[in-house]
Amino acid sequence: MAQAVTQRKRRAKPRWQRRKDERPAELLAAALEVFVEKGFAATKLADVARRAGVTKGTVYLYFDSKEALFKAVVRETIVPVIAQGEALARAFTGSARELVERLVREYWRLVGETALAGIPKLMMAEAATFPELTRFYYDEVVTRGHRLMAGVIERGIKNGEFRPVDVMVAAKLAMSPLIHATVARRAFASCMPETFNVQQYLDTHIDLYLHGITTQ
Amino acid sequence: MAQAVTQRKRRAKPRWQRRKDERPAELLAAALEVFVEKGFAATKLADVARRAGVTKGTVYLYFDSKEALFKAVVRETIVPVIAQGEALARAFTGSARELVERLVREYWRLVGETALAGIPKLMMAEAATFPELTRFYYDEVVTRGHRLMAGVIERGIKNGEFRPVDVMVAAKLAMSPLIHATVARRAFASCMPETFNVQQYLDTHIDLYLHGITTQ
Amino acid sequence: MAQAVTQRKRRAKPRWQRRKDERPAELLAAALEVFVEKGFAATKLADVARRAGVTKGTVYLYFDSKEALFKAVVRETIVPVIAQGEALARAFTGSARELVERLVREYWRLVGETALAGIPKLMMAEAATFPELTRFYYDEVVTRGHRLMAGVIERGIKNGEFRPVDVMVAAKLAMSPLIHATVARRAFASCMPETFNVQQYLDTHIDLYLHGITTQ
Amino acid sequence: MAQAVTQRKRRAKPRWQRRKDERPAELLAAALEVFVEKGFAATKLADVARRAGVTKGTVYLYFDSKEALFKAVVRETIVPVIAQGEALARAFTGSARELVERLVREYWRLVGETALAGIPKLMMAEAATFPELTRFYYDEVVTRGHRLMAGVIERGIKNGEFRPVDVMVAAKLAMSPLIHATVARRAFASCMPETFNVQQYLDTHIDLYLHGITTQ
DNA sequence: TATGAATGAGACTTCATTCAT
DNA sequence: AATGAATGAAGTCTCATTCAT
Numbered sequence: 001m002a003q004a005v006t007q008r009k010r011r012a013k014p015r016w017q018r019r020k021d022e023r024p025a026e027l028l029a030a031a032l033e034v035f036v037e038k039g040f041a042a043t044k045l046a047d048v049a050r051r052a053g054v055t056k057g058t059v060y061l062y063f064d065s066k067e068a069l070f071k072a073v074v075r076e077t078i079v080p081v082i083a084q085g086e087a088l089a090r091a092f093t094g095s096a097r098e099l100v101e102r103l104v105r106e107y108w109r110l111v112g113e114t115a116l117a118g119i120p121k122l123m124m125a126e127a128a129t130f131p132e133l134t135r136f137y138y139d140e141v142v143t144r145g146h147r148l149m150a151g152v153i154e155r156g157i158k159n160g161e162f163r164p165v166d167v168m169v170a171a172k173l174a175m176s177p178l179i180h181a182t183v184a185r186r187a188f189a190s191c192m193p194e195t196f197n198v199q200q201y202l203d204t205h206i207d208l209y210l211h212g213i214t215t216q
Numbered sequence: 217m218a219q220a221v222t223q224r225k226r227r228a229k230p231r232w233q234r235r236k237d238e239r240p241a242e243l244l245a246a247a248l249e250v251f252v253e254k255g256f257a258a259t260k261l262a263d264v265a266r267r268a269g270v271t272k273g274t275v276y277l278y279f280d281s282k283e284a285l286f287k288a289v290v291r292e293t294i295v296p297v298i299a300q301g302e303a304l305a306r307a308f309t310g311s312a313r314e315l316v317e318r319l320v321r322e323y324w325r326l327v328g329e330t331a332l333a334g335i336p337k338l339m340m341a342e343a344a345t346f347p348e349l350t351r352f353y354y355d356e357v358v359t360r361g362h363r364l365m366a367g368v369i370e371r372g373i374k375n376g377e378f379r380p381v382d383v384m385v386a387a388k389l390a391m392s393p394l395i396h397a398t399v400a401r402r403a404f405a406s407c408m409p410e411t412f413n414v415q416q417y418l419d420t421h422i423d424l425y426l427h428g429i430t431t432q
Numbered sequence: 433m434a435q436a437v438t439q440r441k442r443r444a445k446p447r448w449q450r451r452k453d454e455r456p457a458e459l460l461a462a463a464l465e466v467f468v469e470k471g472f473a474a475t476k477l478a479d480v481a482r483r484a485g486v487t488k489g490t491v492y493l494y495f496d497s498k499e500a501l502f503k504a505v506v507r508e509t510i511v512p513v514i515a516q517g518e519a520l521a522r523a524f525t526g527s528a529r530e531l532v533e534r535l536v537r538e539y540w541r542l543v544g545e546t547a548l549a550g551i552p553k554l555m556m557a558e559a560a561t562f563p564e565l566t567r568f569y570y571d572e573v574v575t576r577g578h579r580l581m582a583g584v585i586e587r588g589i590k591n592g593e594f595r596p597v598d599v600m601v602a603a604k605l606a607m608s609p610l611i612h613a614t615v616a617r618r619a620f621a622s623c624m625p626e627t628f629n630v631q632q633y634l635d636t637h638i639d640l641y642l643h644g645i646t647t648q
Numbered sequence: 649m650a651q652a653v654t655q656r657k658r659r660a661k662p663r664w665q666r667r668k669d670e671r672p673a674e675l676l677a678a679a680l681e682v683f684v685e686k687g688f689a690a691t692k693l694a695d696v697a698r699r700a701g702v703t704k705g706t707v708y709l710y711f712d713s714k715e716a717l718f719k720a721v722v723r724e725t726i727v728p729v730i731a732q733g734e735a736l737a738r739a740f741t742g743s744a745r746e747l748v749e750r751l752v753r754e755y756w757r758l759v760g761e762t763a764l765a766g767i768p769k770l771m772m773a774e775a776a777t778f779p780e781l782t783r784f785y786y787d788e789v790v791t792r793g794h795r796l797m798a799g800v801i802e803r804g805i806k807n808g809e810f811r812p813v814d815v816m817v818a819a820k821l822a823m824s825p826l827i828h829a830t831v832a833r834r835a836f837a838s839c840m841p842e843t844f845n846v847q848q849y850l851d852t853h854i855d856l857y858l859h860g861i862t863t864q
Numbered sequence: 865t866a867t868g869a870a871t872g873a874g875a876c877t878t879c880a881t882t883c884a885t
Numbered sequence: 886a887a888t889g890a891a892t893g894a895a896g897t898c899t900c901a902t903t904c905a906t
Contacts, residue, residue: 609828867905
């Protein structure tokens with residue numbers, strides 16, 4: 001009998017659980033989704049909380065304010081991707097052409113078609129509201145990304161694969177169709193015909209771009 | 217009698233200027249600025265009103281709601297530009313190469329470096345909030361713009377200037393660096409080095425793009 | 433018929449009225465009552481608003497914040513009383529004894545038994561929360577009040593009515609039973625027996641105090 | 649087996665100290681400090697807990713609620729002082745004059761300059777919030793204190809030391825400068841000049857008061 | 865036509881209280 | 886016995902919208 005009670009107690013589903021360690025990541029993931037969908041100002045913390053499976057108050061155990069949550073979303077989710085790209089470039093042994101193609105496809109695989117795609121959209125929309133965060137993002141993501149690609153292009157110019165061009169400008173032109181597609185795909189998701197084919201878009205970009213930059 | 221009325225009108229010193237005709241355009245211009253700067257949710261109608269030189273209440277004499285104002289900003293400011301582009305293409309007599317270049321530069325002149333640059337940014341940011349407006353924008357601006365460029369590319373393929381490619385995809389690739397630059401320039405205005413040179417960006421885009429799509 | 437409509441329109445009681453000029457004073461009066469009753473932290477602005485016959489939002493048209501409202505309550509209601517006391521003393525031509533008695537009774541008439549009685553209570557309770565306001569109150573009310581009374585006592589000493597004592601200390605001792613009664617009466621209103629007689633308290637204080645300070 | 653248990657106990661380093669007996673007093677002391685400093689509504693139980701060296705949850709092991717804690721602070725800290733005063737009076741063998749002076753000085757020694765000084769302040773500030781507690785305090789502290797002093801004065805009248813006066817009123821007048829000083833000293837601590845001399849205030853009060861009440 | 869005072873719904877944030885650990 | 890993560894009610898403050906003037 002005592003045992004029965006014990007068992008019932010043990011089995012009884014607790015109303016909530018302590019998850020001190022997992023909560024921040026769960027909250028960040030939920031916040032990313034909602035911020036991307038609604039924008040910063042229109043996001044209600046109650047929605048973020050609900051999506052993370054907690055209540056409003058809990059958010060404040062882990063983040064000081066809505067603004068702090070927003071900043072954490074950007075700061076903590078995007079930088080690792082850049083690092084991955086840099087590591088990829090360092091380890092790569094093939095031609096510059098191949099590396100450009102590889103980086104483009106990786107960007108899409110890691111950002112364009114994942115939840116991270118929301119980050120560029122957020123920054124475009126909210127940059128003016130968070131100047132400090134924007135500076136961080138511009139330095140640690142935008143510029144660093146461009147430099148990564150510029151390095152590859154420079155290698156290609158040096159070894160004769162590519163025509164001589166301003167490498168930073170060329171890097172921006174390699175990335176901008178990707179970033180635009182990332183942002184626009186989310187914005188116009190409901191409008192796009194089923195026939196729109198991202199892979200074809202990527203393939204054609206790579207084709208035209210490499211065709212355009214290659215010697216001869 | 218008519219004279220009496222006239223006299224009364226003339227005598228009465230109006231407390232406010234009647235500007236029934238000019239007001240809407242002034243309000244739309246002010247609203248565009250503020251919406252672009254702050255986003256829809258963070259925009260205060262009082263700010264819009266102040267920038268237009270009137271007070272809150274006046275906005276409601278011309279627009280039913282903040283949402284209606286926002287929709288009007290988008291609907292009434294962007295469509296004319298597309299029409300201009302289409303007219304340009306119809307009238308153009310040179311090569312497809314030249315027309316592509318011309319359209320790119322015109323986009324920048326008419327949108328990229330004017331107040332209209334805010335519209336694409338707004339749509340990226342607020343698309344999810346206004347599905348109906350987004351559908352309108354996608355059909356009447358995005359798709360129509362792409363079709364315009366696609367027609368030019370098709371012409372180039374047919375007359376042997378360009379390699380055979382999917383014309384809608386190629387059109388998107390011709391435009392996306394422009395649109396991305398339009399949006400990003402606003403977002404990162406405060407971060408960009410003085411050395412960033414838009415003309416060089418446009419020149420290089422045209423150069424690489426045409427180089428990439430041209431036969432041979 | 434048209435006239436009937438007009439009349440009905442004119443008669444119809446408006447849902448609210450514009451009272452730009454009267455509102456601040458009405459709000460301050462309502463706020464004083466509620467702050468005194470509940471204390472600063474436990475006061476809800478909605479209560480203040482309701483008591484002033486408006487809604488929450490209206491309070492913010494006239495005061496920046498709850499804190500600003502609190503400070504205004506103190507700053508704008510108490511100083512005039514001190515000035516009145518000072519004027520009284522200046523104009524008085526009788527003996528020091530008579531003036532002490534007169535000031536004591538005036539304090540009670542103007543503060544002790546009016547809504548202003550709440551101010552000393554508020555300051556005792558909230559001093560630690562508003563250091564700057566407390567400094568203001570201490571300088572402009574407490575000290576100024578003490579100096580006023582000290583001046584009278586000094587006059588009494590000089591003309592031989594009173595024994596030589598430290599005039600500031602004696603002034604404080606003339607006032608403290610008044611202020612304490614002011615504060616305690618509110619706090620213990622519901623506990624005090626009907627038999628408690630403020631006039632007797634004042635009479636006895638004046639009697640004992642003057643008896644104590646008078647020569648011989 | 650018993651040994652095994654012992655060993656396990658000895659080895660296990662207890663995460664918390666068991667202090668079932670000391671805790672309540674520690675919590676009451678901490679609570680008194682914070683309640684006095686901030687007022688009831690603005691006091692956070694987390695602050696009280698921290699000052700007592702425990703955490704929020706622990707408070708609830710000893711007190712049912714914030715309100716219960718507040719009431720306990722008042723009920724359990726002040727009554728003993730009254731009892732001390734009563735004992736002092738009973739045991740006193742000197743003149744009424746001397747006893748009045750002695751009680752005044754004892755009040756200051758035991759309340760005015762100790763942590764207990766906060767209690768009167770608290771009651772002034774929070775009386776309206778806790779009617780039942782206020783009734784208790786009024787009966788068991790205020791009235792009892794007044795009766796104590798009134799008894800002494802009555803003794804003085806009977807044996808011819810004092811003039812015939814209403815003894816309860818006179819008792820209140822003996823105490824009110826003390827209580828006011830107790831409360832005001834805390835409130836205006838930061839404003840008071842270093843030159844303010846409590847002893848002189850007490851001395852003068854005793855001097856004037858006894859001078860005023862003494863026969864001839 | 866224009867104003868801006870007034871409204872009131874709604875969001876962020878705090879914190880007393882509970883309860884899983 | 887003690888902790889502190891989680892809850893959720895409640896309050897401050899904002900701002901789109903209305904309406905008396």
